[in-house]
Amino acid sequence: MNDARRYQMALAALTLATLILFCLSLLVGPAGIGFIDSVSALFSERRDAIALIMQEIRLPRALLGLMVGATLGLSGAVLQGYLRNPLAEPALIGVSASASLGAVLAIYTWLSAVFPPALPLAALAASVVAVLIVQAMAGRRGSVLTLILAGVAVSSFAGAMTSLALNLSSNPFAALEIMFWMLGSLTDRSMTHVWLALPFMLAGWAALLTLGRALDALTLGGDTAASLGVDMRRVQFLAVFGTAASVGAATAVTGAIGFVGLVVPHLLRPLTGGQPSRLLPTSALGGASVVLAADILVRIVAPERDLKLGVLTAIVGAPFFLWLVWRERRKVA
Amino acid sequence: MTLLSVSHLSAALGGRPVLHDISFDVGPGELVGLIGPNGAGKSTLLRALMGLTPASGAIVLDGEDGGDLTATRRALKVAYMAQSRDVAWAMPVEALVALGRLPHLPRLSPMRAADRAAVDAAMRLMDVEAHRDRQATALSGGELARVLAARALAQETPLLLADEPAAGLDPSHQIGLMQVFHSLAQEGRSVVVSTHDLGLAARSCTRLILLDRGRVVADGTPEAVVTANNLKSVYGVEAYFGEVEGRMVVLPLGLSTPSSKEHRA
Numbered sequence: 203m204n205d206a207r208r209y210q211m212a213l214a215a216l217t218l219a220t221l222i223l224f225c226l227s228l229l230v231g232p233a234g235i236g237f238i239d240s241v242s243a244l245f246s247e248r249r250d251a252i253a254l255i256m257q258e259i260r261l262p263r264a265l266l267g268l269m270v271g272a273t274l275g276l277s278g279a280v281l282q283g284y285l286r287n288p289l290a291e292p293a294l295i296g297v298s299a300s301a302s303l304g305a306v307l308a309i310y311t312w313l314s315a316v317f318p319p320a321l322p323l324a325a326l327a328a329s330v331v332a333v334l335i336v337q338a339m340a341g342r343r344g345s346v347l348t349l350i351l352a353g354v355a356v357s358s359f360a361g362a363m364t365s366l367a368l369n370l371s372s373n374p375f376a377a378l379e380i381m382f383w384m385l386g387s388l389t390d391r392s393m394t395h396v397w398l399a400l401p402f403m404l405a406g407w408a409a410l411l412t413l414g415r416a417l418d419a420l421t422l423g424g425d426t427a428a429s430l431g432v433d434m435r436r437v438q439f440l441a442v443f444g445t446a447a448s449v450g451a452a453t454a455v456t457g458a459i460g461f462v463g464l465v466v467p468h469l470l471r472p473l474t475g476g477q478p479s480r481l482l483p484t485s486a487l488g489g490a491s492v493v494l495a496a497d498i499l500v501r502i503v504a505p506e507r508d509l510k511l512g513v514l515t516a517i518v519g520a521p522f523f524l525w526l527v528w529r530e531r532r533k534v535a
Numbered sequence: 536m537t538l539l540s541v542s543h544l545s546a547a548l549g550g551r552p553v554l555h556d557i558s559f560d561v562g563p564g565e566l567v568g569l570i571g572p573n574g575a576g577k578s579t580l581l582r583a584l585m586g587l588t589p590a591s592g593a594i595v596l597d598g599e600d601g602g603d604l605t606a607t608r609r610a611l612k613v614a615y616m617a618q619s620r621d622v623a624w625a626m627p628v629e630a631l632v633a634l635g636r637l638p639h640l641p642r643l644s645p646m647r648a649a650d651r652a653a654v655d656a657a658m659r660l661m662d663v664e665a666h667r668d669r670q671a672t673a674l675s676g677g678e679l680a681r682v683l684a685a686r687a688l689a690q691e692t693p694l695l696l697a698d699e700p701a702a703g704l705d706p707s708h709q710i711g712l713m714q715v716f717h718s719l720a721q722e723g724r725s726v727v728v729s730t731h732d733l734g735l736a737a738r739s740c741t742r743l744i745l746l747d748r749g750r751v752v753a754d755g756t757p758e759a760v761v762t763a764n765n766l767k768s769v770y771g772v773e774a775y776f777g778e779v780e781g782r783m784v785v786l787p788l789g790l791s792t793p794s795s796k797e798h799r800a
Contacts, residue, residue: 205627243594258775286623301619419634421624422686425587430690431638476624476670 205475210486212473216487220268227264228256230498233504262393267494269396269403270388270456273448275489276482278463280410283417283478284441285346288471290465292449295336295349295442296356297329301453303360303367304328310367311445322398322454329450332356337442346424349438359521372394388459399451406448407486409440412490414479416488421478459512461519464490468526536593537562538694538725539584539613540626546576546583554749558663561727563693566713566720568736569729570760571746572770577729578618580746581696584727585615591699597693610638614697616697625670628682632658635689638760657688660715662708676703684712688719695719697728701735713739733774737761737783745769757783767791 229240233255243252244261274292281290292298308314308324339352362382371377418438419427428434452459466488467481474480493511496518502508539561546554554576561567569577583590586601586609587739594601597612604612614635622631635657636650646654661681666674671682680703687695695716701709709732716726717739730736736743736757743760745753747769753760761783766774773791777784 205630335642335708414638415637418630419637421622421626421631422683423617423623424617424632425582425585425619426615428587428606429585429606429610429613429615429617430634431607433606471624476626476629476672477628 205289209474209480212484213487214472216470216484216491219491220487220494222267223491223498224264227267227494227498230501231255231260232501249487250362252292258392259390262391262396263388263497264390264494265396266388266399266455267497268490269399269531270452270459271462271490271493272353272401272486273403273452273489274459274493275466276407276410277445277449278487278489279478280413280417280441281445281463282467283420284413284437285350286420286423288468289464291358293357293458293463295353295445296332296360297446297449298355298453298458299360299364300332301325301329301450302384302458305383305454305457306364306367308381310371312376312377318396319394322395322451326402326450329446329453332360333442333446333450337439338443340438345414347413349442353532370377382510383457383509384512386459386515387508387510388456388493389508389511395455399455402447402451404444406444406451407468409444410448411482413440413444414482417478417482420468421476454499457512459493461523462492462515465519465523465526466492468469468523538597539727540593540595541584542593543608544580544583544590544611546579546590548588552749554583557592557749557751559744559751559754561694561725563723563725564741565725566716566739566741567725567727568740568743568757569727569746570733570743574748576749577746579749581615581698581727581729584696585609585613587592601777607638610690610692612692612696613696614673614687614692616683616695616700617689618698620676620683622671622679625672625782627668627702628663628671628674629654629658629667631671631682631753632685632689635686635691638690654689660688661685662711677705677708680704681712683709684715684769686756688715693724695724695726697726699729699731700726701730701732707733710739731796733761733766733787737785759783768795 210404229237235252235255238254240256243256246253277292280348281292281294282288304325304327305321308321324441336352336356340349368377368380371380375453416427416432419430419432424434469484470488471481496514497511500511500514503509536562542558544554544557545552557580566772569580571577578586580586584594596604596609633646633654636646636653639650658667659677661684663678663685665679671679673748674682684700703710704712705787713735716728719726720741742755743757744751745760745765752769753765763774763776766772771791772787773789775786775788
């Protein structure tokens with residue numbers, strides 16, 4: 203069958219692209235280490251400079267790029283499917299803004315300077331609070347509209363509190379650190395960050411990946427999905443908590459990286475025959491590819507200036523999204 | 536024996552009572568037409584039977600209490616065609632019809648031979664095989680309606696509830712759809728369809744239930760339900776009644792006189 207074939211090709215191509223970009227991410231950096239040296243250093247027992255760079259700097263960076271990208275792509279695909287709207291994105295339910303607020307508070311109170319893991323931990327705690335509020339607001343009957351409105355309210359409040367922290371920050375260095383952190387980056391992350399984020403992401407992915415068939419049924423609307431045996435309350439719970447756990451953890455370790463969760467599912471949907479269940483793995487791989495590629499680009503484009511990943515994804519992502527919208531518009535007209 | 540038993544069903548939407556104390560049974564072999572004016576409660580009744588709208592009273596589906604059924608058990612007993620024909624994504628017709636097999640598929644299992652056969656049979660019955668690879672969002676309204684009907688048929692349930700499935704179909708496909716429902720009934724299944732087409736309902740259904748302002752005002756054979764009196768008091772219309780080849784023909788002609796409308800108010 204033509205459709206299934208194209209999907210398998212897309213899946214294979216994206217897997218290959220992700221693998222290649224992951225390896226490239228390990229090889230690109232200011233230290234300029236040769237290919238053979240890098241690979242052998244990655245697995246070496248020695249504690250020389252090259253081994254340190256590979257194991258302590260580049261490996262966590264590449265791993266986080268992979269994990270964060272997959273998280274953004276997967277949760278974007280799930281939320282678009284659940285809300286039946288191609289404009290949905292992970293930030294919609296308020297988790298990203300709240301995780302940012304938690305991190306900002308950790309910087310603002312100097313907690314993160316005294317105890318570095320306090321930053322991601324505070325971000326995670328804030329995203330847990332946010333998701334509990336959103337889920338409680340949406341209630342047991344689980345109206346989609348209430349969920350979105352609650353998400354918007356929580357996002358706005360978290361954004362305002364972040365601004366307040368910046369506003370009241372007595373120290374310009376703290377303000378600068380907050381600003382830089384919020385731009386989103388994979389630079390100078392350690393394996394601690396990887397181990398901190400991984401359990402939350404794995405739990406989130408597991409929840410999100412079970413939703414494929416339910417999201418397929420939701421193509422025909424909530425009532426028809428329910429009549430096909432889909433438990434809509436369970437779907438909402440898994441979509442919200444899966445997104446919260448994985449995106450909360452992603453934001454906690456890297457800051458906000460925009461547009462990936464919105465553009466990637468949108469871009470890959472035509473390759474999946476419009477079937478949300480197929481979009482989940484495709485979009486996860488696509489998100490990983492995009493974030494890894496963007497993180498390689500920031501190192502190549504401006505090696506000295508520490509260009510932030512979130513800035514690049516928005517600069518490239520927004521015009522690209524406009525182009526997608528333009529193309530769709532012409533198709534409709 | 537009954538496939539669907541409703542007793543003392545009442546429901547409210549936004550605090551306003553919509554259904555009042557509705558009771559009826561549907562047995563195998565029945566093709567029941569649910570008729571009534573706009574706002575009579577036809578869609579709410581079908582939604583309440585599916586557990587999509589909270590309602591008081593008892594609903595028994597194929598021998599099991601509707602309230603105790605898990606979502607999947609219910610989906611194996613009753614298929615539902617919603618009035619809305621909104622399709623969110625550009626999915627090929629075949630994949631859309633295959634959604635009807637979801638309740639039959641074990642977790643993580645792909646479609647099996649029996650599932651494919653059911654999907655093919657449903658597409659053949661609804662005359663949409665030729666559109667198999669087309670995207671559902673690019674179909675005409677009537678084509679999409681038939682694809683959605685095929686989706687419900689692929690579910691292969693003993694009971695089918697359809698909310699205005701014939702709306703927007705051309706005459707040949709309207710008749711075709713009702714013939715398919717009729718043959719389902721003859722296999723021993725039950726079908727309940729809501730419709731505004733009184734002529735189609737009177738011609739095709741074995742039984743009609745007339746709803747008005749949330750109450751059952753008539754329940755019986757088409758001849759017993761679609762009477763000049765009922766049409767005047769419930770719809771406020773005068774109609775032509777006739778008979779072709781032993782089957783009833785009814786055609787609304789015009790609004791009835793103001794005096795009968797007063798009676799309605």
